[in-house]
Amino acid sequence: MIVYFRSMRTKNDIKQEALFEATVKLVNEIGFASSSVSKIAKEAGISPATIYVYYKNKEDLLVSTYVEIKKNMGRAVHEDFDDSLPIRDILKNIWFKTFDYIARHSEYFQYTEQFSNSPHQSLVDKQEIEKYFDPVINVLLRGIEQKIIKNVNFDILTAFIFYPIIALSNARVCQDFELNDENIEIAFTLAWDAIKL
Amino acid sequence: MIVYFRSMRTKNDIKQEALFEATVKLVNEIGFASSSVSKIAKEAGISPATIYVYYKNKEDLLVSTYVEIKKNMGRAVHEDFDDSLPIRDILKNIWFKTFDYIARHSEYFQYTEQFSNSPHQSLVDKQEIEKYFDPVINVLLRGIEQKIIKNVNFDILTAFIFYPIIALSNARVCQDFELNDENIEIAFTLAWDAIKL
Amino acid sequence: MIVYFRSMRTKNDIKQEALFEATVKLVNEIGFASSSVSKIAKEAGISPATIYVYYKNKEDLLVSTYVEIKKNMGRAVHEDFDDSLPIRDILKNIWFKTFDYIARHSEYFQYTEQFSNSPHQSLVDKQEIEKYFDPVINVLLRGIEQKIIKNVNFDILTAFIFYPIIALSNARVCQDFELNDENIEIAFTLAWDAIKL
Amino acid sequence: MIVYFRSMRTKNDIKQEALFEATVKLVNEIGFASSSVSKIAKEAGISPATIYVYYKNKEDLLVSTYVEIKKNMGRAVHEDFDDSLPIRDILKNIWFKTFDYIARHSEYFQYTEQFSNSPHQSLVDKQEIEKYFDPVINVLLRGIEQKIIKNVNFDILTAFIFYPIIALSNARVCQDFELNDENIEIAFTLAWDAIKL
DNA sequence: GATGAATGAGTGTTCATTCAT
């Protein structure tokens, strides 16, 4: 009797990983509209039919890839999260971590940008993603309580401390902006000026 | 004796207009990837073949529609532009005008959001669009000169006074944020705090 | 009162001529299958709709062009036809004239080659064309009567004194064969040896 | 218990064969220009999409079909090839075999005639086809060496011993010529007279 | 679990042709 300890699962993981990377790569290269199942399969080095072993359909593949990235990003951004620091420092930390993640995974970031403007976006279980970002949210809430941060609608706050990151990271939008520590720090000053009381 | 006020076999503004609206509507409803030429034609009430009378190909239709919207928006945003007002007031005016345009033409705005994350985006003649936004740019430059606005990279400034508008206008991103004058004014306070010296 | 003597007809002729040349050129360049009405019209510098002023439909244009060439060729080949020469000389004359015509109008020749293998070919009034070639035919008949030429089926004779010209003129078929007088003369020797008694 | 002798999801020779025959049949019936992929598929009893499982594109189907026929013909013509016979007999054998092949496969022959006047023709790997006809070529060369055959350009020789076959086999060109052994023999006499010294 | 074969439904685009002007 032969016992496979993890080999089947390992095999799976390799293919699924290849599929994930192929999806991201292709969407970045040729766009959402042109990224067909068979092209993704070819890029991943597997048969199109095999995709349906791992995912219900194309949409499932696309959505799962998005969720996977978002979770990844949530985790990366909160690494070494230290609740005991001053609020400004916590936010600055996250600000830098986010830029760092995007810099190191620009393809992932680009993918989410494309995805979040597609209709698939409505299929995402947002709560599942948002929970990865709860810690920051709580910091903002605490800042409001402590009268350090302006007591305004939450969407307004995020529009000024997270959304500009997206703009600044988007090479297409910001062609003059060099993503170095100094510039990122300057930009944070503006973000903080915007939200601080 | 019959008098034709509008010739029946002359390129038809009404049709081109219908095509424009159909394109925007469909892209908003089913997304870029699913908006096929034949669906757009059906929505516009014309034959798919007729599209090729007005546009070189699908991409041309999509790009032209985008450019049209952007120009429209540029014009609308600068209406009643008064260079003699204080810089803060000028920017506040534009801030409101932009929200107003987006509120009245949310489909147009959504279209540009989808478009600007598609690969077609690279085909746009950006200079042609940017010239519509030159006046605001000049105001910012003046603000820097007069030491009213922070002397930082231009991309950073726009990331804080224009990009948040996009976030706040995006119903998907901001579900709690109601787009009324009071909220828009509050948001502008943050924008101004971000960029002012 | 203005009197036009021939201007209308002249105008016609210019367009029809342009159409003829455009058809031949395009068929040679991109083949029968790809030569569309609108491409031909564009090549001729007129509107596709105008073609239907001169021809019933596309097929009519194609067939007429073929017939026109064939008549032209028949005329050219029989120029300076001298019935009083010895039969061998008459045939040799025609042999050379044919090569000469093909050399000077290779596009016309290529067109007929493509056309004669298409199904349109069945629509041609062959009798109308054949009458242009009657003089040669009669020479062959006389040669048979005078026991100078083999008394065999007519198709066999033409297969040996006309068909090889087509082969030899076809650059695709004969890549080594240079079309100079000496070679043409040598080839005629073979043709004559084939049919002579 | 059911036994499958031929797997049902394995690339299917029967289908490819049907595709080959359908292509030839349709091109003969309606011509190259009108033979669309979907018509061919319908004739073969398969889905148009399935064609692309077997061939890269339409051109590939057309070219492959041509090459297939040419190879077939090369093989058939050289069957029972006997190098030891007198040169005249060898050529006469091939002459008859060629007529025989064309008589039995007039559709194939017609297909090649149409194809060789189309622009696809340039895509054929000629060397691959020509190697099937090397034996005859060698016989001609030997005939020249032995001063039995005229020492003239090779293209001229083939224009007189192969090209007339095409003319004579072409029902359109030769309407009076009945393809019986006697007539074929007579025609060979002319061919031989043409090339012999 | 993995896949090649197969396909109906669709893609973007061009077609030959008509028609009002």
Add this chain to the structure above:
DNA sequence: CATGAATGAACACTCATTCAT
């Protein structure tokens, strides 16, 4: 006479997906 606009029908081809193996 000449044409630009218009189109139904067709084009070559790709799609997401299924299914037998």
